[in-house]
Amino acid sequence: METSPGESQLLKALRAREEAAFATLAREYHASLLRVAQIYVSSRAIGEEVVQETWEAVLKGIDRFEGRSSLKTWIFSILANKAKTRARRERRTIPFSEFEPTRVPEAALEPERFRSADDPRWPGHWAIPPEAWPEDKLLASETRQKLSQAIETLPPTQRAVISLRDIEGWSAEEVCNALDLTETNQRVLLHRARSKVRTALEGYIGEER
Amino acid sequence: MTAPNVQALSCQELVELVTDYLEEALPSEERERFERHLAECGNCQVYLAQMRTTIELTGELTPESLTPDAERELLEAFRGWRA
Numbered sequence: 001m002e003t004s005p006g007e008s009q010l011l012k013a014l015r016a017r018e019e020a021a022f023a024t025l026a027r028e029y030h031a032s033l034l035r036v037a038q039i040y041v042s043s044r045a046i047g048e049e050v051v052q053e054t055w056e057a058v059l060k061g062i063d064r065f066e067g068r069s070s071l072k073t074w075i076f077s078i079l080a081n082k083a084k085t086r087a088r089r090e091r092r093t094i095p096f097s098e099f100e101p102t103r104v105p106e107a108a109l110e111p112e113r114f115r116s117a118d119d120p121r122w123p124g125h126w127a128i129p130p131e132a133w134p135e136d137k138l139l140a141s142e143t144r145q146k147l148s149q150a151i152e153t154l155p156p157t158q159r160a161v162i163s164l165r166d167i168e169g170w171s172a173e174e175v176c177n178a179l180d181l182t183e184t185n186q187r188v189l190l191h192r193a194r195s196k197v198r199t200a201l202e203g204y205i206g207e208e209r
Numbered sequence: 210m211t212a213p214n215v216q217a218l219s220c221q222e223l224v225e226l227v228t229d230y231l232e233e234a235l236p237s238e239e240r241e242r243f244e245r246h247l248a249e250c251g252n253c254q255v256y257l258a259q260m261r262t263t264i265e266l267t268g269e270l271t272p273e274s275l276t277p278d279a280e281r282e283l284l285e286a287f288r289g290w291r292a
Contacts, residue, residue: 017291019284019287019288019291022284022287023280023284026275026280026283026284027274027275027280030274030275030279030283031272031273031274031275032272035273052283052286055283055286055287055290056286056290059287059290059291060290107225108224108225108227109221109224113221114219114220114221123219124219124220124221124222125219125220125221125252126220126252126253129252129255129256130252130255130256130259131255132255132258133259133262138262138266143266144266144269144270147263147266147267147270148270151267151270162267163273166264166267166268167267167268167270167272168272169268172232183234187228187229187232187234190228190232191225191227191228191229194228194260194263194264194267195224195227195228197263197267198259198260198263201259201263201266202259
């Protein structure tokens, strides 16, 4: 994924040290950088520091950036390196389930939702099926809040993946590159995140009936 | 009642394959099994629709952005680095 034409314009402006270009870049990526940093480091405050260091490195390295990858990929790889370094300094171990979720099995739904595997008639079928959601509940602003909250309570890597994919609209490939994930692991993280969020919505909408 | 098809997915299995399905990452045989089950299972249709709705609603959330204060601080730092 090379630098796109849009990015080339931005790159030129950044090399000219134009403040407006830097502001554009920061507005676009700062929040996502912080989300990703928080996968590695122990607090938001430290995450902010790591992101700050990243911006400094981006500006100082911009003349040397060759455009073989996209600007986005390059910025996030700088961040990942700085965040990992910081995590090492903090002697922080990140649970392997964060980047290799397949090593820790996790079902999308509580097993009680389904009939057991040795059920004589309908093994593995719904025991407690999902109920259709009323349209008006979906439009309510409180629903959006619940959705947001559900995302905020996800484990850091699941939170980062669902934010980057479903809020920011990144492609699977871009997320894999930024977080150094295999395709499979990215999908598993996305699956777990979306499943939890759907369950949270289901719980909320169910209460409101 | 016909004997259960050994190849058929259960609802519980389908639920775990939903993301792979939406990501178009299921191999064609698995995708057929998925769609075959879906065609005959109203509950799983509801579940899939809810997943799609969840994704749609998530997509409508405003991306988090810099607060004006944070932006100001960052631009000050930028002026320092630029020098």
